[in-house]
Amino acid sequence: MKWIMFSLFIVACVLGAGVLFQNISERQAEMASESKAGPTLKFVASNFQFDKPEYTVKAGEKVTVSLQNKEGLHAMEIVGLNVKLDGNTKSADVTFDKPGTYEVHCILPCGPGHAEMKSKLIVQ
Numbered sequence: 001m002k003w004i005m006f007s008l009f010i011v012a013c014v015l016g017a018g019v020l021f022q023n024i025s026e027r028q029a030e031m032a033s034e035s036k037a038g039p040t041l042k043f044v045a046s047n048f049q050f051d052k053p054e055y056t057v058k059a060g061e062k063v064t065v066s067l068q069n070k071e072g073l074h075a076m077e078i079v080g081l082n083v084k085l086d087g088n089t090k091s092a093d094v095t096f097d098k099p100g101t102y103e104v105h106c107i108l109p110c111g112p113g114h115a116e117m118k119s120k121l122i123v124q
């Protein structure tokens with residue numbers, strides 16, 4: 001009887017180790033894909049402003065642009081670059097080619113401060 005218990009124990013150990021290693025390799029793959037992700041440009045919107053008066057990105061670099069509504073419902077546009085984000089499209093990968101200063105504004109009528117809800121994007 002003893003050897004049966006022993007071999008069951010060994011099998012359990014091998015299975016346990018297998019699951020453990022699988023988890024670790026999955027986690028490593030996740031971490032690798034995260035670190036591979038390029039620079040991000042995050043706009044955090046509240047009533048009635050964006051979290052920064054201006055944002056800066058480097059020209060020619062692929063950037064993941066995202067919009068987070070911290071308070072209220074807002075949508076945004078980077079004027080002249082055809083970049084629009086809202087509740088349905090919360091992020092987009094964009095390569096900013098032309099250096100310059102672009103206006104960013106809210107494009108969803110969100111309340112009394114809507115017209116003043118503006119920021120700037122500087123592409124360097």
Ligand SMILES: [Cu+2]
Nearest residue numbers: 106108110114
């Ligand atoms: Cu608005």
